[in-house]
Amino acid sequence: MTTTSKHPETIALHGGNWRSDPATGAVAVPIYQTTSFQFRDTEHAANLFALKEFGNIYTRIMNPTQDAFEQRIAQLEGGVAALALGSGQAASLFAVTNICHAGDNFVSSTDLYGGTWNLFLHTMKTMGIEVRFVDPSDPENFRRATDARTRCYYAETLPNPKLAVFPIGEVAKIGRELGVPLIMDNTAAPIICRPLDHGAAVVMHSTTKYIGGHGTSIGGVLIDGGNFDWEKNAARFPMLNTPDPSYHGAVWTQAVKPLGPVAYIIKARVTLLRDIGAPVSPFNAFQFIQGLETLPLRMRAHCDNAVAVADHLSKHAKVTKVIFPGLMTGEAKRRADAYLKRGYGALMGFEIKGGKDAGRRFIDALKLLYHVANIGDARSLAIHPASTTHSQLTPEEQAKTGVSDGYIRLSIGIEHKDDIIADIDQALAAA
């Protein structure tokens, strides 16, 4: 079914080629819990391995449940194809190392999830890959950090705790001038932002968050925008434009041309996923399909509740500051309005009077909101970063990341807004 021109609510249910199970007529995508797939004959097997024909070989590399999920999320993000993986961390690793090897560098925003920060700064260093962190408040910082060995830019759409929306279009434009693709982590803003529409080349998600939506499954996904000319910038991308000795000399930009502009994502699947592993399990892919079906509905509920909570907190006597894209001013608000098209997201921070002790008392008094180090669950969540996720940082480092002693991070869920506010109010009274 052609659904590319349809609305997200429709794509979430019908996107991709899936209509029903060819063997049984089942409408829901089954969990194809199998490791391997029977070849029709030796010619079929040889064609699959030679990429002359596309089809299932082995679930580490592809599987029909994964495939249905990948097609749907690719369409929702406006991309051409996707690769589902076992975690968001695997997706970040694959996103960069698919085009960047020892001796190369890439430029990343400083405003990143801590796990991504560690992966880029420490683990990638052991692989000989250099990350150059730059402050995203000035997009030109990306240009200044670029040289001939720069393979990509990387950033989060809505990074917490600062929640300052990334200048996607501005940095994508600089990248396109220099032949450098922008990879966006859109974990915190599915549906409400489509980075590919603003010039990004690749999108990744930790599907663990809003896409799963129910806090049950770890997963990640990489989406190829199909909108970046890897061949035109051949000198910058030898991994896509020179013979790959691990695949009988395939030059990826040439080898997959008949399939469309999918060199990046096919290479990630047939080399990185083949060699490193980290596939999503068919069961978790099934969970993400269920999550996608209600994602647009849930995002609307998350965003509406978040506006109500932010508004309430901004008037509360015990709250000195609310950090929420919808309440920002100046350039930060302009970016929020330019890139968050269907709501301001459901993450927010606030500063409580009384600093660290009051922050801890607030968290300990919560009854409805869960105290967990996660975001994007259907349930409302809270954490006090200064005493948990950011406690190893010095006060100066904490300040740089946007965390103060009294900062509380909330991930607003889809309960009734009055019940969320009532729980926050009683915890503030106890703080």
Ligand code: PLP
């Ligand atoms: N990116 C962002 C923005 C995240 O918040 C997280 C996890 O919290 C990740 C990536 C990593 O995802 P996962 O936990 O699924 O590996």
